[in-house]
Amino acid sequence: VRAACISSGFFYVSNHGVAESLVYDTFQQQRALFALPLESKMALLQNENNRGYTPFREETLDPAHQKHGDTKEGFYFGREIPEDSEEVSKPLHGPNQWPDPQLLPRYREVTWQYYEALYGLGMRLLRLVALSLDLPPDYFAAAFDRPMVALRPLHYSGERSDPGAGVFGAGAHSDYGMLTILATDDVPGLQVGGAGGRGRAGGNRRWWDVEPIPGTFIINLGDMLERWTNGRYRSTLHRVINTTGRERYSIAFFFEPNFDAQVVALPCCCGPDNPPRYPPTTAGQHLLDKYAATHAGYHGPGQKQQTQEKQA
Secondary structure, three states, rough: HHHHHHHEEHHHHHOOOOHHHHHHHHHHHHHHHHOHHHHHHHOOOOOOOHHHHHEOHHHHHHOOOOOOOOEEEEEEEEEEOOOHHHHOOOOOOOOOOOOOOOOOOHHHHHHHHHHHHHHHHHHHHHHHHHHHHOOOOOOOOHHOOOOOOOEEEEEOOOOOHHEEEEEEOOOOOOOOOOOOEEEEEOOEEEEEOOOOOOOOOOOOOOEEEEEEEOOEEEEEEEEHHOOOHHHHHHOOOEEOOOOOOOOOEEEEEEEEEEEOOOOOOOOOOOOEEEOOOOOOOOOHHHHHEEEEEEOOOOOOOOOOOOOOOOOO
């Protein structure tokens, strides 16, 4: 794990304890969700708490190299927080927006079972990350007792990508948070960027395919963990390219700490010759800054949601 975190920031995990039948059922439910009429999905449009539907082209992840937004649509679901909870006052917290049970009677039940299974896997992965840094296995546990976990089903259209013309399934980007646990169908498209090129996102760099392997999850590190480890662990650029003309489905599980968790360079990753590279921040503020920079439809706490064209 340590070698993967230092070299690429990506690795596969197998023997993960999540039932294959649950993964299959969850994908079936997501296909049904995206097959709903557009008006049914737009009724659940992403709100200021980052819950709900994001239409095709709503997010532009690499504006310097994209002609328009990503050729995909998605949903955001998070930890279920009742409207009367004191946590609702915090940004990125609130009730989920679920599809009408008359349209999708099993959707909420199956999706929530998957959420809980992935949360358990995420906590196990955190122990591995801590051990890889020579820290106690439960080092990060206190920062994840009220996490900002985001489950994001994604549906990529069959439109072929054309990087030269700025058309991408998902533009080059690094993930914002701590860890991402990704499940994909059998359609390829995910690529990881190598070093070089013009700027951090896109440009003249080499890209490697991340092939879907049945029975595994793809794990990648996010910007927050890179920041926490003072750059020792890598949050790597990646993108989605449609070369097949087929639709593609994936389910991303963004595993993020509590909103108020302090993100400060770990002492084990700093020293006299390696001072902290990043100023201290909180997990919540870090994510708010990232969402505001990439989502046309996200305007932050207290601001009205607007229907615009953009997505991730």
